[in-house]
Amino acid sequence: MTDTTHAPGRSLRRISSTLYEIPTETRPDMRVPARVYADRRLLEQISSDRSLEQLMNVATLPGAVDAVYAMPDAHEGYGFPVGGVAAFRTSDGIISPGGVGYDINCGVRLLVSPLRAHEISPRIEDIVHQLSRSIPAGAGRESRFEMSDAELDRVFTEGCRYLVERGMATDHDLAHTESDGCLSGACPDGVSQRARDRGRRQLGTMGSGNHFVEVERVERIFDPAAAEALGLEEDRVALLIHTGSRGLGHQVCTDYVKRMDRAMERHGITLPDRQLACAPFSSEEGQAYFGAMVAAANYAWCNRQMITHVAREVFRQELGSDADLTLVYDVAHNIAKVEQHGGREVCVHRKGATRAFGPSHPETPAAYRHVGQPVLIPGSMGTGSHVLVGRDGALELSFGSACHGAGRRMSRGQARRMQHGGEVRRELTDKGIVVRCPSLKELAEEAPHAYKDVDHVVDVVERAGIAHKVARLGVMGVVKG
């Protein structure tokens, strides 16, 4: 084991008002520097837990290129910090299941309706109620769409394309989803029976924790031209969906962390944290994990698409056929993808980080080629969310990656000790926000004070040149997982 007792805070060098660096020489096992996008205030919050030490640990992994990055919403995770980005050469670098996380392709999608907030305000209670009845959330609520093994295989390999055939997605949806809602290279055989069993009845479900479906109102436009390209206008009603690959993804990660942990010695890799278990990308274990992770990522896109299908039904039932929800974009924020950066093929791990490609990138969807790929940043419950677009400079700055949310700043236990769930509910209700949550305990754990200030986090991302602010969304109703 490597000595990780070096105090990372003391090694931090200020590069600019939004970038700090821990140099490679800080620890003998670091291969590249560790860089943190933050201003002084956020850096203080990020330094209050073990995020920086975890980021330095990531910098020790074989094949790391340029630098590893923490986004301004970073906080302590397990292995990788949440809000961490790292790229490893596919030729001789690693892939790490812990660097993607258990909720493979956890992500966010934004839909917009033609309706104005005042047109749905009188019905908001009913709409939120129907969404909570129709979209299973929390423990024990299973999907109405149970999948056979053969159907799951099609989900794994075809992603959202399969749902077009099933009448639950449109070509427009595919064109407005990261990677068209389907990564290639899925290996269904690499997904264990246990993973299939956990995921079989969970497509179209939200899960628990910080997952949600929120009815939003476009509160403020920062960039009218970009907003127009994205179909956003002030006061328009929107829907934000945050969930991932559910038990299926969790089990895929568990299976491969265990498999790689057992293979470390054979590959001659030593780690400062066992959860960073990894294997060379090109090895049998590396390729097997990549194939299973792709399958789980495609499952997650289908999950958000099926929730979209149900939400569209609810909007039509409650508000009529004029209330159709159009997909603006869907982004992953827990994923490993093979990309080209600096003329090299690398496997970029984004763990609690959102891809943020600029207008010139070929993978930016055609509809957004002139503005940049939409970057969706949900805030904490009740505080609002942000829509940004990636900038071309992000490729150099962070392998084309931005933050993924506000980022926790205190534990669930601390949050519960600070405020009772009933009080959180009252405060949200006083702001006119309709809330549906399985328990007050979970409401307390997800209270706004448990998170960093999302406006501040997003400002740092913009000032750093990674992404550009387009609009801010205000919350009208929340269905919590």
Added chain:
Amino acid sequence: MCPEKASTSIDEERGHEYVDHTSEMTIRVRAPSLAEVIGEATRAFVALVPDRSRGAVGRDEREFRLEAPDRAALLADWLNELVYLGEGECWLPVDVEVTTLGEASVLIRGRPMSLTEPFVSVKAATLHGVCVRETPRGLEAEVTLDL
């Protein structure tokens, strides 16, 4: 996510507690032997199941034989078994009888509590900081759960 009831009970020799973590939760366990560490960790895990999901004590006893490269991995493997059983089969043990078969090898018999709904709040037991270490009074173990 913490247990609904204050089930934390630990002293220098025995018991379990939940340690704060920014986004996850660490379980710390103390017990005189590996078998009792497994038993205590099982109680700590099952205490996370909300009251509304708890059913009657059942008869569907099960037996598990686990072997891992070391004791820490064994502990994580067992908790991941519980994650799967709670979510995939609505089965969790109210009590376990653990027989040590080797340095990192155990036989576990569990008497079940039926769950009225799948327990989905824990995604996995991670290997982050997982340990089973000797102390002057026995063993102390830590494992971080992804919530």
